[in-house]
Amino acid sequence: MSAPGPDETDQNIEIWKMKKLIKNLEAARGMTAKMLADEYGTASNIKSRVNRLSVLSAITSTQQRLKLYNRVPPNGLVVYCGTIVTDEGKEKKVNIDFEPHKPINTSLYLCDNKFHTEALSELLEADAKFGFIVMDGNGSLFGTLSGNTRDAKIVKVVDVSYGGENGFNQAIELSAESLSNVKFVQEKKLVQTYFDEISQDTGKYCFGVEDTLKALELGAVESLIVWENLEINRYVLRDASGAESVVHPTKQEEKDKSFMVDKCPEAAPNADMEVVDVKPLLEWFADRYKDFGATLEFISNRSQEGNQFVRGFGGIGGILRYRVNFEQLNYDSDEFFSDDDYI
Numbered sequence: 001m002s003a004p005g006p007d008e009t010d011q012n013i014e015i016w017k018m019k020k021l022i023k024n025l026e027a028a029r030g031m032t033a034k035m036l037a038d039e040y041g042t043a044s045n046i047k048s049r050v051n052r053l054s055v056l057s058a059i060t061s062t063q064q065r066l067k068l069y070n071r072v073p074p075n076g077l078v079v080y081c082g083t084i085v086t087d088e089g090k091e092k093k094v095n096i097d098f099e100p101h102k103p104i105n106t107s108l109y110l111c112d113n114k115f116h117t118e119a120l121s122e123l124l125e126a127d128a129k130f131g132f133i134v135m136d137g138n139g140s141l142f143g144t145l146s147g148n149t150r151d152a153k154i155v156k157v158v159d160v161s162y163g164g165e166n167g168f169n170q171a172i173e174l175s176a177e178s179l180s181n182v183k184f185v186q187e188k189k190l191v192q193t194y195f196d197e198i199s200q201d202t203g204k205y206c207f208g209v210e211d212t213l214k215a216l217e218l219g220a221v222e223s224l225i226v227w228e229n230l231e232i233n234r235y236v237l238r239d240a241s242g243a244e245s246v247v248h249p250t251k252q253e254e255k256d257k258s259f260m261v262d263k264c265p266e267a268a269p270n271a272d273m274e275v276v277d278v279k280p281l282l283e284w285f286a287d288r289y290k291d292f293g294a295t296l297e298f299i300s301n302r303s304q305e306g307n308q309f310v311r312g313f314g315g316i317g318g319i320l321r322y323r324v325n326f327e328q329l330n331y332d333s334d335e336f337f338s339d340d341d342y343i
Contacts, residue, residue, distance in 0.1 A: 136163030203323035227315030
């Protein structure tokens with residue numbers, strides 16, 4: 001399949017970043033217990049000192065952010081300011097402003113104990129929506145396809161061999177040419193290409209965090225495929241000797257912190273390594289994929305192929321330019337990779 005153009009890849013990354021932002025904002029909650037929708041002067045009369053200072057600070061921060069713009073950007077402007085409570089129970093100030101990737105046709109000003117992301121979620125909906133009707137002797141199924149979403153204008157009529165959801169999926173496959181711009185179809189085609197490389201044993205594929213990073217370093221990855229909800233963090237650690245290393249622990253390892261034990265001879269017994277930097281691996285990919293000459297493809301687990309990729313291959317892999325024998329790759333360390341490997 002042809003690789004997406006730079007503009008399309010950049011837009012897909014912007015869409016992924018907005019999805020991540022919406023997810024984080026929806027989970028954020030403030031200490032304020034009631035709605036506060038008045039201007040600065042009214043906010044000054046709030047009896048609760050904590051609530052009053054939080055609202056005044058958010059309004060002031062918003063005013064300062066707006067001073068950075070001489071005019072409203074073409075696609076509009078989104079500003080979120082406030083004080084949230086972290087999982088550790090600590091207060092944290094949030095100040096976010098950006099121009100969305102598509103025009104936002106909503107004007108909204110609210111003070112609340114949560115961030116409102118409904119208008120942003122609407123921007124993630126695909127513009128094109130297609131309908132499917134699958135009929136057999138047992139009845140009919142009516143469905144729609146838009147972006148990554150299937151829901152239970154005639155573009156094309158196709159004959160299917162099955163009824164129900166299997167027939168729905170077959171109809172989507174037979175209509176792929178007519179629906180080539182739909183993200184759901186693009187995702188199915190991309191992952192199927194990946195599976196074809198595996199079934200044909202071409203060696204032009206990789207999966208898992210470590211092998212994928214090795215292939216990236218070699219410049220062998222043509223298409224880097226990642227699940228949009230992949231929850232793996234990239235840690236840069238420093239041991240007692242000052243040497244830095246990069247690790248990608250599992251959730252269990254993060255919980256028990258077993259990956260942080262300093263094994264350097266100079267370290268004190270049971271000492272942990274210093275955390276120099278920690279960042280979601282997906283964010284690191286979004287920032288660095290161009291350095292490796294690869295394209296970055298985010299997929300969901302809502303298609304059959306996408307779900308199989310997530311469940312069977314951990315949600316991370318790549319289609320390679322040439323065959324790579326990972327067993328023959330010799331690295332200085334079997335446990336850690338040097339941070340220089342990824343620069």
